[in-house]
Amino acid sequence: MKRRAIIHVTGIVQGVGFRPFVYRVAKSLSLMGYVLNLGDAGVEIVVEGTEKQIKKLINSIKNDLPSISRIDTLDSKWAPAENTFSEFVIHKSSIERNDEAIPVLPPDIAICNDCVKDLLDPQSSWYQYGFTSCAACGPRYSTITDLPYDRRNTTMIDFPLCDTCNTGYTNPLDRRYHAQTTACDTCGPRYRLVDRDENNFTDENPIVAIAKLIDDGSIAALQGIAGTHIATKTSDAGPIEILRERKKRFQRPFALMVRDFDTLKELVNINKLEERIITSWRRPIVLASKKSNSCVLPLIQESVLDVIAPGLDSIGVMLPYSPMHHLLFKYSKELALVMTSANPTGMPMYIDPKTILKELGSIADYFLLHDRRIDQRSDDSVVKLTSEDNPVFIRRARGYVPEPLVFNGPWKSLKILGVGPEEKATGALAKSGRVYMTQYIGDTNQVENIEFLTQAIDHMKHLLNISKLDGVACDLHPEFLSTELAEQITSENDIPLFRVQHHHAHLSSLIVDGLIPIDNRIVCITADGYGYGEDGTAWGGEVLVGGLKDYERKGGLIAQDYTGGDLSAIYSSRAFLGIVGDKMESEKILQILASAEVSPSQKITADMLDILVKASNRKLNTVRSTSTGRV
Template identity: 55%
Template sequence: HICTATSTSEPIRILRERKARLQRPFAIMVRDLQTAEGFACVGDTERELLSSWRRPIVLLKRKSGVSSVIPDKSLNLIAPRLDTIGVMLPYAPAHHLLFKYMDESALVMTSANPSGIPMYVDRERIVKELGDIVDYSLVHDRVIHQRADDSVIKMLSPRDPVFIRRARGYVPEPLMLEGDWKELRLLAVGPEEKATASIHSNNRIYTTQHIGDTNVVESMDFLRNAIDHMLHLLDINELDAIACDLHPEFLSTEFAETLAKKHDASLHRIPHHHAHLAAIVADHEIKYDTRIVCITADGYGYGTDSLGWGGEILVGTMVDSQRKGGLKTQTYSGGDLSARYAVRAVHGILGGVLAERRFLQEFGGARIGESVSLTRETMDILSSSTQDEIGVMKSSSAGRFLDAAAMVLGVCSENSYDAECPMKLEAVARPNTLRIDPFIVSGDYGALLDTTKSLEKLLDLKESGHSIPDLAYTIQYHLGSSLAEIACQVADSEDIGRIGFSGGVALNHIVTQAIRSRVMNHGLEFLIHRNIPPGDGGVSVGQVASAAARECQ
């Protein structure tokens, strides 16, 4: 870890500046549970998790008012404009010694690496390459064979902990798979972002620690090393099948193709969102040929039609699934830039219905690129791009919808880290009874939520004087309840009694609450993840489970 004091805010500010991590939240290590209770709400489940031998980071809700333990200025720098703080207790001898000899109640603890690169484990590299970030280094001469990030858990409700990241303390504990596939030796290499790999052996799925984004060479090396280590632990020398994402350009896909040739193994290209469905089936140890309805909502996944998916209602088994509804597909200018700059998401959803003058009044000056802001001229370029479909991304992404909602409400305009806008939208939200009815229309493959009408309504409600915290809650609840409404209709028509929820948006407690309420009131069973992350960290589980089911057909 890189650590610093919290009793004053200046070291935290310096660390953010040196690490070029201006907004992304840090985790902190506290001396004891009493310290955590001084600034955060610690329920029974959180207390049990924090005190367990696994020692995960648990996101705790900040208490209102002035903190009696850590200065508010420090807390605001630790997790800017968020209502939760990632907290863990000491778990290594060095941690206990630090607190014994330091007059600090809590220490910032962040991974010892530049952003986007796996944590450093080589002593010389730490001293040489982190010298511009840290003032002092405490090192040892023991070889670190495997990196393991801290596991991170969020509470969706007082009784529903869910993994954001599953690593130290939980890996390689297996997940049991329902089926008679003991002889199959399978490997799934995961998606591109927040990747893990998973191995099937003897009806168990063993998942690696969190790897990270595999679009850089060092992360791919980490992935290979973690897979080799897991295969060695399981005494597996040959593989029967390899699974990967459907996206043809991922480095992990190329890696899977190479492995399939090496082992003379079959290769299964699993669609991203089907892997989410298969993951929740595996997570609940449901029989592989059982049909469920699954709401899959995230930022992006390569769809079977080669478009960007991210707000789908799927029906299927662990083997395969079909899309039966979801969010309306929108056209976003700039491709991946639309995932960074929220005004591009707003333009993709509202650009065709909002007059240019009003659009500029609302959003003029917002950044649409590294050094480009929204003006009449740049808006003309965005509009031409979407109309001519040049340099665009077509997507049904729930993540982009939440980005746009955050921008409309003035909560956040840029994702400087993954899901920053949705996280800040969730943080500012205040529960209330204001509701927006679902704007459901018919599409080529089923009922769709017209997100253009949803965002128009949000803008109208804002202009009519409703508070931002109320509207932040209302629009997130609207997204969840609308998806649930479509899913319940599909479940009725398909005679299915279970509805699951997977994908990164399943980490949003407001959306999850809205879906749970609608599904259970409809008399159906609601499934959320329990043992693996709902986001891309659980995709490799779905990939390997789906590959196992396909191999046995």
């Protein structure tokens, strides 16, 4: 006996080949009906057939879906068959927007193995094509301008499909069916290679050419999926030292992109969880400990690794995640490349060729640039294990954003914006029991980053169909630029502003992250660099007791006078002097601090110590705080 089932699925089911998967399974089971992308409300499947076959479809959706897909909810309603279908089809995406929907926006996805094969196959239409992708891989969030996720709502609208690509795009049995970023060298975006004077450098494949130039010791700027990297070889310390001098980045470590996982295992210590993370389709940077006596050390010498990550026993490593990366290693002799963000620390990623050429003209020798618009810039995500089974984000960006976090509670119906603190900021929007975080923004003490934050928030609001906020949350500090942004938004929209004490925010995050019941109160010991206190002083070492709604300050460290303002939060030697400067003899202090720095490139000396102690005693450029600085 035939029946009808109306199936509603939410989760990561858009832009990941989910509808073609449903189509193929339904056809194999001789079912009739359709699958429809509901825009911001998931996917609807209406199907008719025997109950046994329909249940097989549902079981396959639950257990055999594409690896990148994720089901959050699957609801099915049964009804008598209406016999209105003659086949199973994929309907055109709905453009309706539901104000209370829970959209799951697809993040950028690393190139899949099938596309890598096409990339390296001389018989393929996508041979050596630097933008190869399919329905299961490729750029997503960096290209999306609107929902539903269709080609017309991405930056790929600039590149009409050729006949070959359109054939795959319109064939439900092809893995490039409705692959919104699919293209080839005939119809899609292209790379070009230029020198510092913006002269085209080669007529051959520019990625092949830049690989050879890097092997010869050149420093290259590589425009990628969502930003720009600076790359050098690693078999010689010379180019890396030149890069450090040009960028004026003498101590901060560089990340490495390694040819393949087998090579990576010889370079760093990787456990099973780290392996799963670094080889996943998200492809983050993983901070891992260096391996000694490595068989790759003849090519990546210890002395070179010390230049890459000075004085550290760990190093950031990642695997290739774009077609361009795979082609680089195909034609380069290097086992690994330095792959560091091209932008200055704390500033937004460079995403357009003019800016790249202007800002990096004195740093890079050659520039690999493309003509695909990047709508949303995004850094590489960075993950570190704090224990064998506990990964934490150092930076949450490409590959993870804008995937939401579940945050149910009595506030589920509210739409709230959080603008973040001043350092390492991320914006966040709460809607329908989910928190959608923007990509990593950086330090919002820069006007450029406030503009970046504003644009990222506006884009997320648009995709989430949020026309009216119920409130905005910001840090309690009155002078943060992010606080000014929050004040501006609330004033213009006549909505409440919630000023949150910095360490109360930390306390609240522990409750949420620890899955502690939301009405519980906890004891929270904060050891932070700085947090503006409710009494107007600088807090940093407090014992707080409270919950999500309120807190009490029960105790903490004794407040001390620190010289140099924010420098005392960065250079622990200043914090040490603030605590013991008038209680310990100068010789003993110098012995303990040895050659510690008190400011950029300024080490402690007897004369400098005398100046700092006098400044502290006279309260010159000092800040009184319970903090002991950042460690």
